[in-house]
Amino acid sequence: MLTLYDNHDSGNGYKTRLMMALLDIEYTYVEVDSVNGETRKGPFLEKNLNGRIPVLELDDGTYLPESNAILHYLGDGTSFVPTDRLDHARTLQWMFFEQYTHEPSVAVARFIVRHLAPDHERQATLPAIRQSGHAALAIMEDHLKDNDWFAANQPTIADISLFAYTHMAEDGGIGLSDYPAINSWIARVRQLPGFVALEDT
Amino acid sequence: MLTLYDNHDSGNGYKTRLMMALLDIEYTYVEVDSVNGETRKGPFLEKNLNGRIPVLELDDGTYLPESNAILHYLGDGTSFVPTDRLDHARTLQWMFFEQYTHEPSVAVARFIVRHLAPDHERQATLPAIRQSGHAALAIMEDHLKDNDWFAANQPTIADISLFAYTHMAEDGGIGLSDYPAINSWIARVRQLPGFVALEDT
Numbered sequence: 198m199l200t201l202y203d204n205h206d207s208g209n210g211y212k213t214r215l216m217m218a219l220l221d222i223e224y225t226y227v228e229v230d231s232v233n234g235e236t237r238k239g240p241f242l243e244k245n246l247n248g249r250i251p252v253l254e255l256d257d258g259t260y261l262p263e264s265n266a267i268l269h270y271l272g273d274g275t276s277f278v279p280t281d282r283l284d285h286a287r288t289l290q291w292m293f294f295e296q297y298t299h300e301p302s303v304a305v306a307r308f309i310v311r312h313l314a315p316d317h318e319r320q321a322t323l324p325a326i327r328q329s330g331h332a333a334l335a336i337m338e339d340h341l342k343d344n345d346w347f348a349a350n351q352p353t354i355a356d357i358s359l360f361a362y363t364h365m366a367e368d369g370g371i372g373l374s375d376y377p378a379i380n381s382w383i384a385r386v387r388q389l390p391g392f393v394a395l396e397d398t
Numbered sequence: 399m400l401t402l403y404d405n406h407d408s409g410n411g412y413k414t415r416l417m418m419a420l421l422d423i424e425y426t427y428v429e430v431d432s433v434n435g436e437t438r439k440g441p442f443l444e445k446n447l448n449g450r451i452p453v454l455e456l457d458d459g460t461y462l463p464e465s466n467a468i469l470h471y472l473g474d475g476t477s478f479v480p481t482d483r484l485d486h487a488r489t490l491q492w493m494f495f496e497q498y499t500h501e502p503s504v505a506v507a508r509f510i511v512r513h514l515a516p517d518h519e520r521q522a523t524l525p526a527i528r529q530s531g532h533a534a535l536a537i538m539e540d541h542l543k544d545n546d547w548f549a550a551n552q553p554t555i556a557d558i559s560l561f562a563y564t565h566m567a568e569d570g571g572i573g574l575s576d577y578p579a580i581n582s583w584i585a586r587v588r589q590l591p592g593f594v595a596l597e598d599t
Contacts, residue, residue, distance in 0.1 A: 263498075266494055283462070286462060293467055293494070294464060296494055297498065298448060300498070
């Protein structure tokens, strides 16, 4: 059976838990206290030297880090990973956008609000981070005005990847009220068969 | 024929130019002055609303942004994109590492040194960025001590992706002398049939 090393509050981890729920894959869950530095200590670094959750352990003991790579592994062979050459690249385009442009703003704002002290020096970075977050959301909104999904006209791992931190952007003070197409897409993701909310994973 | 919108000094762009050279793909090259903001203006934003080069234009006028997604599109169907499920995911694992952990430090240090004024406020961030860059390189060194390539025991798009900014890390003041395995891997990449240096693309 697969084993997931993860933190219950992580959006990156939730991506992989949601994917396994949608694909009806059973797995063993191991909680890691990433907020208090457990990912930076020896036993975890043997699983991922980069010191980040989630990490998926395969049946043979192989460790696979990087949430979006885990999504690809889990979804490979299903409709969530398109096989058409352009559709496949387009799916990955949005996942690289997620990691480079979206996560460092939308997810980081949430982390600062939820996990850092009110007088932590990084609180001062919030206005700029929220501005970057809105810029990322505006790019998504523009795409979703004309498309139900991010690639291949069907739900793919790009939607799962982007859903995780987008649907809880307001936790970081990045409001979603100005993005009607994003809100419609969030509702579509919630209606996928097997969908589970973060708090139920 | 494919058209590449790119900036000659961009490592993200060089990834895609190197890939096309290795695969002997001809293309039309269009220089974009990304350093002076041309990517943030109307005509370019119609190609990529995220305002970043490189963007690949396909024969039918479709635009594909995100350097690593372009690599996947170009390499799909060749040995540079493994089809084995785990090898494919492992390839992508290193490419997401590249975009989330490696590029924001190794590439950004180079950008600050080469393109920002000596009194620019971001110069003060260089020590921390270089430290993050060395942490990323240490993760690569650890892998390359026991492996010739990043995934599938053969050159893949993960190697092309990571080569671009790694081999010019010293431009940003991130020295490579303490990473013998990285230096050996750089030499292996340079020996791939069809290899071209950045200045020759």
